[in-house]
Amino acid sequence: MRKLIRVSLFIIIPGIFIYLGSCAPGSCFEETECYLKASFYKSTVLSTPDSLTLYGLDRDSIIYSSKTGVQPALIPLNASTESSKFVIIINGVTDTIEFRYSSYPHLISKECGYTFYHHLDSIPPFTKHIIKVIYLSNPTITNLNVENIRIFY
């Protein structure tokens, strides 16, 4: 009888572990969006614009609408094209920036699935009404909170 109990425990205990392990639910807790992170500088000092408006050229929806306290700006790139053009209005003065890049899929996790990472090809061309210089600090755009460009105005 004791042997039977031992054998049963020998079978049941690992069985419980297998059952619990196989039924563990998975949830996505990671950042799934990949934005280009642009910091704003006045001369050489980090400086948040008083007002920022940003939208994709020929797009109806607006990313930032006369928003204050934006630092850094999170700019979504279009994964299905190789460039994205944006209208940026800093303190009421309008400029355009065109980002040229390549996109590639990246698995975040089993639970969160895939997203697109991007790699900037070059310093983005821009108009110079208020923007003076754009500095490329990190060309790889991921879901991590890492600055990609600096906009000097």
Place this chain on the structure above:
Amino acid sequence: MWKTFAYSISLLFFLNFSLIQVKSQDTISVPLKVRAGIEVSGPAIYYSDKNILNAEGYFSVDLNEKRSVILDAGYLNFKYSQYNYSYLNKGSYLRLGMEFNLLKPDKSQGRYWAGIGLRYGLSRFTSVIPSFQKTDYWGITTSSIAQKTNWGHFLEVAPGVRTEIFNHLSIGWTVSLRLLLYSGTGKDLRPVYLPGFGDGTKTITTGMNYFIVWNIPYKKIQVILKKEVKEETDEDSDSDANSTTGNKSIKSTSGNRQQGTIIK
């Protein structure tokens, strides 16, 4: 002449005494076995979840009463889908390594095993992502990743137990801790599931295997048993010194446990 004679006699006595000592040590006959086993939790999980089929078997050969060489082989068919992507992976894997029985031969008797296995794993798999979607400011982007075959490498530590329940038939389980060395896919497209390893997005995974094993003895070896001697206390030493019964114990000179109790 007398010196040579005396030396020869001494040598004879010494050899004779050594022979008696060897014969007086306890030995046990331990069968060495070849084993073939199948993993049963894989089909059991497939019964409840048709998206993951893992079939695995193993073959091992005892080298001596402690060590055996083991070869695991398996096949995985994995399907996974959720709201924004689907993933398919088929592949096979091998794990080659050693198992070490931590039980003493008189306890294991060739029937019981409690020990640890160390293995190197190699996985060959073909994965495809038929579709995935990303929704953002620009709308919905749909893409796919073409089928590709890759090789993954990993290490495994697997402690476990095994017991013979019928003649030549054992059951047992192992808990596995696996370390991914190389997924073969690069860091951006790591496998959602790596055959033989588990979740390919993680560097370390755990698992559990449940085996039914068929054993065939192929050889018997004699193993000398090592006995533990109780550490002697001062009281014991005193009593030994005063003892008139003729029983003697070998004293530990280093303080550690020594083998063998000789009863004259």
